[in-house]
Amino acid sequence: MHSQNKYTNLINGQHYVNVPSYTLESNNKVISNFPIAYKTWGKLSPAKDNVIVVCHALTGSADIQDWWGPLLGPKKSFDYTKYFIICLNSMGSPYGSYSPVSERYHGNENVGDYDFPVVTVRDDVRVHKMVLEQVLGVPSLKAVIGGSMGGMLALEYASLFGESFVKNLVVLASSSRHSAWCISWSEAQRQAIYSDPYFKDGLYDLEEQPAQGLAAARMTALLTYRSRNSFEQRFSRREASSEARLKMVSTKRPRQQQQQDQNNKLTNDRLLSSDVEFKQVSTDTKTHSSSSSSNNESSSSKREDKLFSAQSYLRYQGLKFVARFDANCYISITQKLDSHDLARPAYPLANPLYEANPDAVLINTLQNFKMPTLVIGIESDGLFTISEQEFLAKHIPNSQFKVVKSMEGHDAFLLEFVEVNGYIKTFLNEGEYQDGYAFEARGDGSLIGGNGDDVDIDEDVGVFKEAIQEIKESLAGEAGDVTDW
Ligand SMILES: CC(=O)SCCNC(=O)CCNC(=O)[C@H](O)C(C)(C)COP(=O)(O)OP(=O)(O)OC[C@H]1O[C@@H](n2cnc3c(N)ncnc32)[C@H](O)[C@@H]1OP(=O)(O)O
Numbered sequence: 001m002h003s004q005n006k007y008t009n010l011i012n013g014q015h016y017v018n019v020p021s022y023t024l025e026s027n028n029k030v031i032s033n034f035p036i037a038y039k040t041w042g043k044l045s046p047a048k049d050n051v052i053v054v055c056h057a058l059t060g061s062a063d064i065q066d067w068w069g070p071l072l073g074p075k076k077s078f079d080y081t082k083y084f085i086i087c088l089n090s091m092g093s094p095y096g097s098y099s100p101v102s103e104r105y106h107g108n109e110n111v112g113d114y115d116f117p118v119v120t121v122r123d124d125v126r127v128h129k130m131v132l133e134q135v136l137g138v139p140s141l142k143a144v145i146g147g148s149m150g151g152m153l154a155l156e157y158a159s160l161f162g163e164s165f166v167k168n169l170v171v172l173a174s175s176s177r178h179s180a181w182c183i184s185w186s187e188a189q190r191q192a193i194y195s196d197p198y199f200k201d202g203l204y205d206l207e208e209q210p211a212q213g214l215a216a217a218r219m220t221a222l223l224t225y226r227s228r229n230s231f232e233q234r235f236s237r238r239e240a241s242s243e244a245r246l247k248m249v250s251t252k253r254p255r256q257q258q259q260q261d262q263n264n265k266l267t268n269d270r271l272l273s274s275d276v277e278f279k280q281v282s283t284d285t286k287t288h289s290s291s292s293s294s295n296n297e298s299s300s301s302k303r304e305d306k307l308f309s310a311q312s313y314l315r316y317q318g319l320k321f322v323a324r325f326d327a328n329c330y331i332s333i334t335q336k337l338d339s340h341d342l343a344r345p346a347y348p349l350a351n352p353l354y355e356a357n358p359d360a361v362l363i364n365t366l367q368n369f370k371m372p373t374l375v376i377g378i379e380s381d382g383l384f385t386i387s388e389q390e391f392l393a394k395h396i397p398n399s400q401f402k403v404v405k406s407m408e409g410h411d412a413f414l415l416e417f418v419e420v421n422g423y424i425k426t427f428l429n430e431g432e433y434q435d436g437y438a439f440e441a442r443g444d445g446s447l448i449g450g451n452g453d454d455v456d457i458d459e460d461v462g463v464f465k466e467a468i469q470e471i472k473e474s475l476a477g478e479a480g481d482v483t484d485w
């Protein structure tokens with residue numbers, strides 16, 4: 001079944017389970033013998049009532065430590081000395097679950113854009129529940145929690161399986177249905193990939209992926225994840241520092257870009273040009289003005305007369321992304337986002353009520369949620385707006401609504417750790433930890449807790465060491481044995 005690949009190699013200590021078969025809702029296709037990757041922290045309690053499922057966002061993986069590390073640990077939201085924390089990798093992602101990449105590595109060489117089926121948020125949730133119940137022996141969830149795409153999964157868990165399975169729900173910066181605005185950004189990003197000549201309808205060599213298109217898609221996406229104000233404050237009209245330029249050069253380039261053939265040199269220069277390269281190019285242009293590439297180089301030189309800090313940031317982020325993500329997977333997982341609508345009937349069924357009044361069906365769906373729910377919105381989120389979070393909180397009967405006051409935009413749910421941790425921990429622990437994780441540093445380096453008391457960091461470190469030991473045991477223990485069914 002599963003074989004490691006260059007993307008799964010980026011994730012430490014995850015497990016794989018082989019799912020015998022599942023029927024996808026988009027085309028009724030039965031997929032067989034496919035992998036789901038997951039990672040766990042902590043132990044299942046004897047009563048099996050301490051499970052928290054955390055769902056990752058668009059380009060995340062099952063490794064919560066990697067993207068929500070500050071929320072994971074003793075006395076934090078995801079306290080693995082208390083809870084059994086599980087994150088399952090979404091299908092379509094390159095980090096281990098069924099995806100265009102896993103299919104390629106499974107020997108299905110012809111899996112390109114047209115051949116990989118649409119995998120929906122609902123498919124994820126149904127398959128993940130099978131793994132939770134049948135492999136990990138989990139009868140219900142103390143909580144399911146997710147931000148952005150992860151929030152869509154969390155909402156679908158609640159919608160499909162109700163309060164008997166989902167005891168508590170936490171949704172951050174997400175939506176009850178993917179908006180026209182978000183669908184349009186997804187489409188613009190996919191078009192950037194389609195227009196890369198290396199895309200080849202998705203049938204590219206995995207070592208020669210459409211890097212330029214994928215980088216452009218990520219750069220576009222990043223702009224929607226932050227806010228105008230955060231960019232203005234962070235970069236203003238500053239020029240890129242020499243460190244920033246060097247950082248771009250030292251980044252590991254995908255093989256396609258290393259090869260740098262003359263036909264794509266200009267495109268690569270656009271993405272990768274730096275001060276160092278610019279100077280070399282200028283010299284070359286003067287001394288070899290008749291060379292076949294001189295026109296490209298010269299126009300590139302003019303173009304890069306100034307390199308703004310904001311530009312080098314985007315380019316660096318593009319480079320970083322193509323080194324860790326696959327273009328077909330990006331298409332698949334953005335299509336998954338587009339599929340999200342809590343109210344829509346299962347494909348391909350029609351629901352006359354939905355056709356007539358989708359809003360009413362959606363509101364009715366949310367009103368049927370019985371579990372305590374925490375909705376967290378980001379004040380400056382232009383993608384999953386505050387009004388969408390308000391809509392969730394307004395119609396889910398037993399809900400609380402918190403706003404993160406950040407100018408970082410949508411990605412604040414991954415950046416504003418203290419505030420996000422505080423809200424989730426309070427909700428989950430029902431006030432159990434009065435000392436609070438939120439603390440501030442004093443000038444002398446000591447810490448003061450949220451309640452004004454000193455924070456005993458040594459005590460925390462002791463608890464942490466014990467927890468690390470538990471993780472090691474857990475990785476080789478009950479969860480580690482279960483790699484198949
Ligand atoms: C194995 C895996 O990778 S699994 C998946 C990991 N990713 C995820 O889970 C997805 C969720 N995470 C994210 O989307 C992002 O990581 C975020 C939003 C949380 C934070 O993004 P980051 O890239 O870490 O932070 P930020 O946007 O501040 O960028 C910082 C980087 O840009 C560089 N940078 C900052 N300014 C500039 C500039 N002007 N020019 C060039 N580079 C710059 C920094 O040096 C830093 O580089 P580094 O990543 O090599 O340390």
Ligand SMILES: N[C@@H](CCO)C(=O)O
Nearest residue numbers: 057058059060148225
């Ligand atoms: N920046 C995050 C969140 C997107 O919603 C990601 O890349 O997954």
